[in-house]
Amino acid sequence: MAGELSGILPDREIAALFAASAIAAPKVPDEGQIQPASLDLRLGAKAYRIRASFLPGRGVSVAEKLKRFALHEIDITEGAVLETGCVYLVPLMESLALPADLAAAANPKSSTGRLDIFTRLLTDGAQEFDKVPAGYRGPLYIEISPRTFPIVLRSGSRLNQIRFRKGAGALLGETELKSLHDAERLVDAADPNISGGGIALTIDLAGDASGLVGYRGKRHTGVVDVDRKADHAVLDFWEPLRLSRPGELVLDPDEFYILVSAEAVHVPPGFAAEMTPFDPLVGEFRVHYAGFFDPGFGHSAAGGTGSRAVLEVRSREVPFILEHGQIVGRLVYERMAALPDRVYGASLSSNYQAQGLKLSKHFV
Numbered sequence: 001m002a003g004e005l006s007g008i009l010p011d012r013e014i015a016a017l018f019a020a021s022a023i024a025a026p027k028v029p030d031e032g033q034i035q036p037a038s039l040d041l042r043l044g045a046k047a048y049r050i051r052a053s054f055l056p057g058r059g060v061s062v063a064e065k066l067k068r069f070a071l072h073e074i075d076i077t078e079g080a081v082l083e084t085g086c087v088y089l090v091p092l093m094e095s096l097a098l099p100a101d102l103a104a105a106a107n108p109k110s111s112t113g114r115l116d117i118f119t120r121l122l123t124d125g126a127q128e129f130d131k132v133p134a135g136y137r138g139p140l141y142i143e144i145s146p147r148t149f150p151i152v153l154r155s156g157s158r159l160n161q162i163r164f165r166k167g168a169g170a171l172l173g174e175t176e177l178k179s180l181h182d183a184e185r186l187v188d189a190a191d192p193n194i195s196g197g198g199i200a201l202t203i204d205l206a207g208d209a210s211g212l213v214g215y216r217g218k219r220h221t222g223v224v225d226v227d228r229k230a231d232h233a234v235l236d237f238w239e240p241l242r243l244s245r246p247g248e249l250v251l252d253p254d255e256f257y258i259l260v261s262a263e264a265v266h267v268p269p270g271f272a273a274e275m276t277p278f279d280p281l282v283g284e285f286r287v288h289y290a291g292f293f294d295p296g297f298g299h300s301a302a303g304g305t306g307s308r309a310v311l312e313v314r315s316r317e318v319p320f321i322l323e324h325g326q327i328v329g330r331l332v333y334e335r336m337a338a339l340p341d342r343v344y345g346a347s348l349s350s351n352y353q354a355q356g357l358k359l360s361k362h363f364v
Ligand SMILES: O=c1ccn([C@H]2C[C@H](O)[C@@H](COP(=O)(O)OP(=O)(O)OP(=O)(O)O)O2)c(=O)[nH]1
Pocket: 035, 108, 109, 110, 111, 112, 113, 161, 275, 288, 289, 290, 291, 292, 293, 294, 297, 308, 309, 310, 311, 312, 344, 349, 350, 351, 352, 353
């Protein structure tokens, strides 16, 4: 790898990490596993039903903690059902031996967030979820807790993704973000709010021509197979939301919603974006579970003009009134260490380019 890179590693640098055994796995990478700015992680052969979520803490391995907290071991080579409300831990196929100047961060894949499957990455010695310290050597685990639908998954299923970050300082400050917006139009809004390190996204509660503004997850549904695309009927799992009072939605704290941003979003190929999670300054609700936005998302050369951000929304503790145009999240932008060979949308396997209000790829 070139020595001077700093920023988020692109696809070919991730492939180089595999070649150098800085990422190891019992199988070669699957088709589409290496994305423009991230790597999808694959589930290993076993899942553990655990009593409760935990962090191993400094100097302690996850395997040691598992001895105390595992209730049951499940073989998932041929597939297994994970139930809602339960917490599971699954060793991932990929393990890491990162160079000293390379750190990583994980997030659920967009499809996982849209299914309301709560996932977090764990490393040995972790004091925080979803973060991999520079130079980490060791196994990776994913904590999984389906919240709305029971799911079927198996060894090789890909629920979360990891970005590799070299050096520091690749995050754009507000002045840089303003100039990038002036040059590239990052969100399709006349006068976007750029503050708090990011560019604001607002909620669309006006709806489409039929008045549809979003979906609410149903309860006591059948199972969703995370590896089966376009194979589940929308109405078996989701209740379409049409508002009696246009522009206003009361979020019930026990429900899960799929909504959409009012603005189209654009991530130029030399950048990677992330939606910052739940901002307590805008209200007691959480707008997303899956926050990575790929280079090329919404980029017109990659077929993405008009790609809006799909938002996974849950209110916390109290019912909350969302109003059309309200700020619900922020996108932060980071420089790529180099341009990716392929950007989001340029291949047929990108499921969400040019999207409006869109459920996960599992539904038709
Ligand atoms: O909360 C989110 C997160 C992501 N995205 C968009 C931007 C991102 O570039 C795209 C795909 O995200 P990801 O790669 O996480 O999804 P996937 O499930 O792997 O889908 P694909 O197979 O299309 O890559 O979805 C959203 O609209 N909302």
